Amino acid sequence: MTQGEARLIEQASRNLGPKVVITDPKEIEPWVSDWRGRVHGASPAILAPGSTREVAEIVVLAAEHRVPLVPQGGNTGMAAGATPPSDGSAVLLSMRRMNRxxxxxxxxxxxxxxxxxxxxxxxxxxxxxxxxxxxxxxxxxxxxxxxxxxxxxxxxxxxxxxxxxxxxxxxxxxxxxxxxxxxxxxxxxxxxxxxxxxxxxxxxxxxxxxxxxxxxxxxAIASRAVAWAGVGSPAKALDLLRFLETRTSHVEGFELVPQDSLDLVLKHVPGTRPPLSGTHAWHVLIEATVSDAGTDISAELERLLASALDAGNIQDATIAANEAQAEAFWKIRDSISEAERAEGQTLAHDISVAVAQMPRFITEASAEVERAFPGVIASGFGHLGDGNIHFHVRAGSHAAPDWYEAEGAAITRFVDDLVTVAGGSISAEHGIGQLKLSEFARLASPARIHALRAIKHALDPLGIMNPGKLVP
CATH class of the missing domain: 3.30.465.10 (Uridine Diphospho-n-acetylenolpyruvylglucosamine Reductase; domain 3)
Known part of the structure; x- marks a missing residue:
């Protein structure tokens, strides 16, 4: 612990009371690693203010003693953006008590x-x-x-x-x-x-x-309809979305799921069942909602899916018969990352490209990654309709304790280069954090990096706000 940290902790405890300052290593330990367990940090204390005034007082003390602060909420981030540095040079600022x-x-x-x-x-x-x-x-x-x-x-x-x-x-x-x-x-x-x-x-x-x-x-939603459809390719999935969009304004969820991701969920997540009787190369989870109780959204979606089947956009489909089944469909989608973790090592890439290009990108990028790194398994799932796919590469036959270090960086660079050539973004919704900082610095335009650094320096000249994140 540095002298500045010791003074900050002592003054915060004296001014704000014992509820605000946590120094027990056992209480701190669960919060110094990222959700995935990839990045491990250290901190001498957690400061847990209960009001905006207390946050302001902590920030003033941190500036006075030149102690960096790492704000943290639920610690569910995917880019280690709320993980403190490993040298213990920063104090965690937990916002969990500010919960009104x-x-x-x-x-x-x-x-x-x-x-x-x-x-x-x-x-x-x-x-x-x-x-x-x-x-x-x-x-x-x-x-x-x-x-x-x-x-x-x-x-x-x-x-x-x-x-x-x-x-x-x-x-x-x-x-x-x-x-x-x-x-x-x-x-x-x-x-x-x-x-x-x-x-x-x-x-x-x-x-x-x-x-x-x-x-x-x-x-509020008056009623919703949740459907699961089997399709032959990501391109067919996008055709289905466009088909629906021209006929209804009620679709708000449209999630792409490959068969291999579905298989992993069925293997590792208890209580999950295949929504369709047969297997399909790709699947789509669709949710349509209405706020008008007089609209039968299930009947509308059923008619639309029947028309899509006749048009050849889908191979099979089913509509959840009740809320329990609807939640079961969503559980499959929400459990993909959990199932991948249970299966073994996975490199997760939260990327976006133009919606029209996404089907081609998924299939071609997956093939290119598997050719370049034989034995790995590449696939994409997620928010096809907004161009944001979670492009994951599983270790497959390469599984080893040092796989992330031995091949992970090379695979990520390969994927990020493909995304950049396609005019996309290497961070669609998870942020840059620590995990993507070096790649962001490598691939971002000089104009973007210059502007970020200038804004950061202008507002935080002492560099005490979440150092080592986002800004290269």
Whole structure:
């Protein structure tokens, strides 16, 4: 522990009380590694403020003693963006005690939630007043609003509602000098210069600490229909999406699942069953929703899928008969990463290319990776409709304790080069964090890197906000 850290911890404990300062190594240990267990850090303490004022006081002390802070929510990130450095030179700033939903307004269609609010808790609060926050993902039971905002999270409803950036109406945050930015008014029009809110969304805690967020709500779902379809290729899956989009505005989820990913889930996740009786090279999970109780969305989706079958866009399909079956379909999709971890080592690439190019990219990139690295297994799954596929490479016959180090970097460079040539992004929704920092520095344009560095230095000249993340 450095002298600065010791002084920060002592003053925070004296000023803010014992609830705020955690120094027991056993309590700290679960929070210093990333969710995947790939990156391991160290920290002498966790500071857990309970209010924006306490966050501001901690940031002032950190600036005074030149101690870096690593903001952390549910620690469910996929790029190690909330993991402290391994040398113990930073203190974790846990936002989990800031877990109040300050307000839910039906009239303004806004909820104001603190950074530590769990996504599922917000879902419940909106539902209780007949509204909905239309962003969800597999980690909804543990991820937090602050983390979702700081990484500009996506999820499975981006096709209709957009990413977190679209759904955030305003941000409250503590800036690196300890001042408080209050952007929670939710104004639809505000032309007072640079948008600090938009700078903070997706900044991964490098420009300040998000403490509360104003979030846009939509009408609650009156009914939904969830279907599972078998298709012959990613191209056919995209044809199906376009077929549906020209005939209905109700589709909000459209997830691509290869047969090999389905097989892994059935193998490793108890209670899962194949939705269709036969096997298909590719599968699509579709969700359509309506807020009007008078619309029979199941009947509408059934008619559309029957027409798609006649048109040759799908090979087979089934519609969930009830909510339990609908949740079972979604469990398959949400459990793919879990099943891959159970199977063995996997390199996960969260990439995006133009939607029209994605089917070709998936098939050609998978073949190129498997040719270049014989024995690995490459496949893509996820949000086909918004051009964001999770392109994963499993070790296969290469499985070894040092596989990540021995071949992982070379495989990732190979994949990232393919994405860059296709005009895509190496980070669609998970952020840069630590895991993608070197590749981001290698592939990003000089203009982008220069702008990021300039903004970072202007707002955080001492470099105390989540160092070693996002900005090369």
């Amino acid at each position: 939903i300050r307000s839910v307004s039906i009239e303004n269609r806004l909820a104001i939630a603190e950074a530590g609010v769990i996504l599922a808790t917000l879902h419940d609060a909106a539902h209780d007043v007949g509204m909905r926050f239309p962003l969800t993902l597999g980690a909804r039971g543990s991820c937090t609003i602050g983390g979702l905002t700081s990484t500009n999270a996506g999820g499975t409803q981006v096709l209709k509602f957009g990413t977190m950036r679209t759904l955030v109406a305003g941000v409250e945050a503590v800036l690196p000098d300890g001042s408080i930015h209050d952007g929670l008014s939710g104004l639809k029009k505000d032309n007072r210069g640079y948008s600090l809110d938009q700078l903070l969304i997706g900044a991964e805690g490098t420009l300040g600490v998000v403490t509360a967020v104003a979030l846009r709500l939509v009408s």
